[in-house]
Amino acid sequence: MTKSAFNVRPGWNASLLTLLLIAFAMQAPAKDPQIPEAKPGDWETLFSGKTHQFRGYKLYDFPKKSWKIERGELKSIPGAPQVDLISLSLYEDFELEVEWRVTSGADGGVLYRIMEDEGPTWHSGLEYQMIDDAHHAEAKKAARGTGALYDVVAGKPNKPVKPAGQVNTSVVRVRQGIAEHWLNGEKILSYQLAGPDFRSSVAQSKFKNLPRYGREKEGHIGLQHMGDEISFRSIRVRRLPSFPTELASPALTGTN
Secondary structure (H helix, E strand, C coil): CCHHHCCCCCCHHHHHHHHHHHHHHHHCCCCCCCCCCCCCCCEEEEECCCCECEEECCCCCCCCCCEEEECCEEEECCCCCCCCEEECCCECCEEEEEEEEECCCCEEEEEEEECCCCCCHHHCCEEEEEECCCCCHHHHCHHHCCCCECCCECCCCCCCCCCCCCCEEEEEEEECCEEEEEECCEEEEEEECCCHHHHHHHHCCCCCCCCCCCCCCCEEEEECCCCCCEEEEEEEEEECCCCCCCCCCCCCCCCC
């Protein structure tokens, strides 16, 4: 296009660009300026009991019609639109610690390595299942009970799960291609993300026709909304260094 096509005042194009950039910035989720950029090993608080670092999946804002903060807990609202939450940041190798509880018969979960250019969160993300084992039909299948990698890898038998209404502490650790699920101080499963056993299990699961499932190198951390009430009391995460180091058992916070 020739210059004659732009019959406007000098500087108008630059002003328009500035306005567009400002408009985009206003839509993007804001990062708290008081939270410094975390280094590997530093804990980042995703939910403190009052503040959070989440937004709605494929949304710019926090979905207040679907989630609420009440009495120091982040809760999914039963019967509300089922909008999942995702962290503002992406994580590759990390350790995630979550304090949570379910109501009787409730189902939910925490997902990791979610990318937004797919369908629902579970089309790419891996789910640490959180469910009322005693009263939900889904939990009758081992790979769909509390702590399982949902529908793919079951947790160990006799895992130390607390019943509905009581607080559990879960840890997800992903490092150098190995994922671990912990529950109330015990490791209940581990798997190799690119390993043949994992791929074989995926091929027999509901995710068998999802090419992006479990293949992302990094992604968001997500909280699933399944239409029930599930509450989160504390959520924190730390990035793990890529070079080999010895890692002790997670230092779990107290629960009741």
